[in-house]
Amino acid sequence: MVATVETNADPNAPLIRLDQVGMAFGRQQVLREIDLVIPRGQTLAIIGESGCGKTVLLKTIIGLLRPTEGRVQFDGRDLAQLGEKELTRQRIRFGFLFQQAALFDSMTIAQNVTFPLRRHTKKTFEEIRQIALARLAEVGLPESILSKKPAELSGGMRKRVGLARALALEPEVILYDEPTTGLDPIMSDVINELILGASQHHPVTSVVVTHDMRTAQKVADRIVMLYPLPRLKPGDPQILYDGPPERIERSDDHRVSQFVRGEAGERLMEMRQQNGR
Amino acid sequence: MDALPDSKNHERRSGGPLWLVIDWIADLGGLLMDAVIGLGNISMFGLRTFGWLFSRMPRKETLLPSFYQIGVLSLPVIALTGTFIGMVLVVQSYVQFRNLHMEAKLGAVINMSLARELGPVLAATMLAGRIGSAMAAELGTMRVTEQIDALVTMGANPIQYLVVPRFLGCLLLIPALTIMADFMGVAGAFFYAVHLLGIDAHHYLENSQHFVGGFDLFAGVFKSLFFGAAIALIACYRGFHCDPGAEGVGRAATAAFVYSFVMILLLDLLLGIALDGVYYTLWPQTPKLF
Numbered sequence: 001m002v003a004t005v006e007t008n009a010d011p012n013a014p015l016i017r018l019d020q021v022g023m024a025f026g027r028q029q030v031l032r033e034i035d036l037v038i039p040r041g042q043t044l045a046i047i048g049e050s051g052c053g054k055t056v057l058l059k060t061i062i063g064l065l066r067p068t069e070g071r072v073q074f075d076g077r078d079l080a081q082l083g084e085k086e087l088t089r090q091r092i093r094f095g096f097l098f099q100q101a102a103l104f105d106s107m108t109i110a111q112n113v114t115f116p117l118r119r120h121t122k123k124t125f126e127e128i129r130q131i132a133l134a135r136l137a138e139v140g141l142p143e144s145i146l147s148k149k150p151a152e153l154s155g156g157m158r159k160r161v162g163l164a165r166a167l168a169l170e171p172e173v174i175l176y177d178e179p180t181t182g183l184d185p186i187m188s189d190v191i192n193e194l195i196l197g198a199s200q201h202h203p204v205t206s207v208v209v210t211h212d213m214r215t216a217q218k219v220a221d222r223i224v225m226l227y228p229l230p231r232l233k234p235g236d237p238q239i240l241y242d243g244p245p246e247r248i249e250r251s252d253d254h255r256v257s258q259f260v261r262g263e264a265g266e267r268l269m270e271m272r273q274q275n276g277r
Numbered sequence: 278m279d280a281l282p283d284s285k286n287h288e289r290r291s292g293g294p295l296w297l298v299i300d301w302i303a304d305l306g307g308l309l310m311d312a313v314i315g316l317g318n319i320s321m322f323g324l325r326t327f328g329w330l331f332s333r334m335p336r337k338e339t340l341l342p343s344f345y346q347i348g349v350l351s352l353p354v355i356a357l358t359g360t361f362i363g364m365v366l367v368v369q370s371y372v373q374f375r376n377l378h379m380e381a382k383l384g385a386v387i388n389m390s391l392a393r394e395l396g397p398v399l400a401a402t403m404l405a406g407r408i409g410s411a412m413a414a415e416l417g418t419m420r421v422t423e424q425i426d427a428l429v430t431m432g433a434n435p436i437q438y439l440v441v442p443r444f445l446g447c448l449l450l451i452p453a454l455t456i457m458a459d460f461m462g463v464a465g466a467f468f469y470a471v472h473l474l475g476i477d478a479h480h481y482l483e484n485s486q487h488f489v490g491g492f493d494l495f496a497g498v499f500k501s502l503f504f505g506a507a508i509a510l511i512a513c514y515r516g517f518h519c520d521p522g523a524e525g526v527g528r529a530a531t532a533a534f535v536y537s538f539v540m541i542l543l544l545d546l547l548l549g550i551a552l553d554g555v556y557y558t559l560w561p562q563t564p565k566l567f
Contacts, residue, residue: 064426084434092432102427104419106342116431165431 015040015075015173015205016061022069023056029229030056032238034070036224043199043206045220045245047213049259052228053238054209055099058175061207062094063087092120095166099178101158103150109136109161110146116168135164138201139194156187163194174198176208180215188212195219213260217245225256322436322514326444329437339442347408347446348453355454358403359461362395363387364469366462371474380470381480385488387466392489396459397497398545401504404451405537409512412443413533416516417526425517435517444509451505452498459497492560496552503548507540 016038023031030053038044046054059065060072063079071078074090082090103112113132117123123131133143139160150158159179166174176195180188192215199206210216216223225241225248232238241248241256249260258265366387374380416439419425425435463485470476512533519529 059426062430064429088432088434091430094430096427096430098423098427100422102423104424104427105422106415120432 013076014038017073018070020070021060021067021072023053023060023065024068032229034238038205038207040205041203043208043219043221045208045210045216045223046226047210047216047223048226049211049228052226054226055177058177058207058209062091062096062175092116092169093172095171095174097162097166097176097179099181101162103158103161105150108146109148112150112161113165113168115165120169131168135167139164156183159183159191167198170202171204173205176206178210179208180210180212188215192218220245223248225259227255319510319514323510325436326440326510329434329441330444333437335437335442339438340445343442343446344450348450351404351407351454352457354403354407355400355458356461358399359396359458360465362399363391363462363465366390367466367469367474380476382484383470383476384481384485388463388485388489389493391462392459392493392497396462397455397501397504398541400455400458401451401501401508401541402538404454405508405534405541408447409508409533409537410530412512413516414526414530416513417519417529420517420519421521421526440513443513447505447509448502451508452501455498455501492556500545500548503544504541507544508537511537511540
């Protein structure tokens with residue numbers, strides 16, 4: 001099985017904690033003073049319009065991006081302080097479903113799904129094959145696609161293979177980056193069901209980054225809404241809403257209700273004025 | 278490093294000619310700074326590659342496809358290039374040597390040029406185009422489509438998994454391909470000179486043997502080790518730092534070739550000077566052509 005990883009002794013301690021996290025690319029500030037605590041077993045949806053820093057926030061949680069300010073703690077450890085080996089040991093406690101699935105296109109579907117198993121377990125070829133088949137069956141894909149290359153699959157199938165790969169090591173945390181973007185409504189709902197199913201099969205903490213309100217309301221226990229920094233006043237918090245899905249529609253903040261209802265409002269006028277300048 | 282200004286985002290002022298000059302100096306400073314930062318980044322990239330190379334060897338399943346791509350698939354093009362270089366050298370030099378009635382000396386000059394210069398440099402240039410661009414485009418596409426991020430999330434180090442096998446492939450197989458290019462060049466030149474131009478085979482070979490020594494062969498292959506390392510590091514670095522989109526991938530592939538080519542020529546000059554120094558120190562009395 002996977003190399004044993006020391007976990008925090010206190011099961012009630014939050015699994016992920018972000019303290020005053022800020023992120024800038026050159027002169028462009030994307031995140032500012034983000035405080036976020038994610039308890040074990042919670043499914044958190046991070047919503048917000050394009051460019052508000054949702055994906056950047058997701059990537060800082062797994063240490064793909066290092067915050068320029070503040071710190072990210074996973075299970076009591078500051079990711080920035082960990083060495084290469086320890087960071088790898090912590091990372092394999094995560095599963096990550098990328099926006100475009102990020103399947104390795106030089107490999108077959110079988111090689112893609114079994115990649116983490118071949119790398120981090122000492123299981124036999126047959127055991128690994130059985131796990132891969134079980135994961136693919138979980139996401140509703142047949143055995144016949146094992147020998148295919150990712151380029152031969154549709155967008156929805158690629159996403160499901162990506163999910164099967166993310167689930168391969170039975171991770172404690174699953175991070176979903178725009179899981180339903182670019183899919184038809186039926187396939188989007190299939191993915192929503194799979195996200196729900198993944199947390200029902202074994203205890204898992206999930207963070208779903210999305211701008212699809214149907215996904216957020218269907219899968220999440222809690223919703224956090226981020227707002228793009230350039231639109232905020234200097235002292236305003238970047239997190240506009242942090243609470244249960246059922247309350248978000250009753251939010252007093254017009255920026256939240258505008259996003260939830262999907263209304264352009266004054267935006268088009270603003271864009272035209274900016275371009276006409 | 279992100280906080281440092283670069284040539285692209287430096288603030289431009291409008292005003293008189295004095296400001297134009299100031300802007301120009303600022304642009305120049307920005308370019309210089311970008312170059313220094315780039316050099317620092319690629320050096321760090323190279324050091325990390327060496328670090329992984331000596332700490333953990335990559336698995337066979339990642340080495341073999343790289344070696345196959347770099348070595349086996351390059352063989353036909355290298356053989357063809359070598360053969361033509363040899364024949365072209367004969368065509369270009371034959372008339373001058375015939376005017377001096379020294380056709381038989383052709384073998385010495387041609388084989389010396391092939392072993393020391395043209396074999397290694399042209400093979401490396403050819404491979405920078407064939408392998409370097411392909412590697413930069415492949416890794417660039419992996420960067421753009423988040424496949425490199427996916428590797429990291431699954432606990433694989435991208436330098437160890439992607440760069441080290443390619444680096445080893447270039448380091449070991451580009452010298453081997455250079456030997457192949459040398460051999461085909463020598464054979465191509467011999468065929469053209471002896472069978473098509475009618476130069477005496479015995480004298481052609483005797484002159485070659487007398488003038489071209491083991492050190493010349495060694496010098497060419499030694500240089501190709503550095504060419505191989507430079508091609509791999511530059512191509513992988515450009516791929517890893519690829520800008521988004523198809524345009525970014527295209528630019529990475531082009532830049533990989535252009536920078537590799539310039540580096541091959543620069544290394545050729547520096548190593549040529551160094552190897553000559555070694556040669557004349559070891560063997561002060563060298564055979565003379567005339």
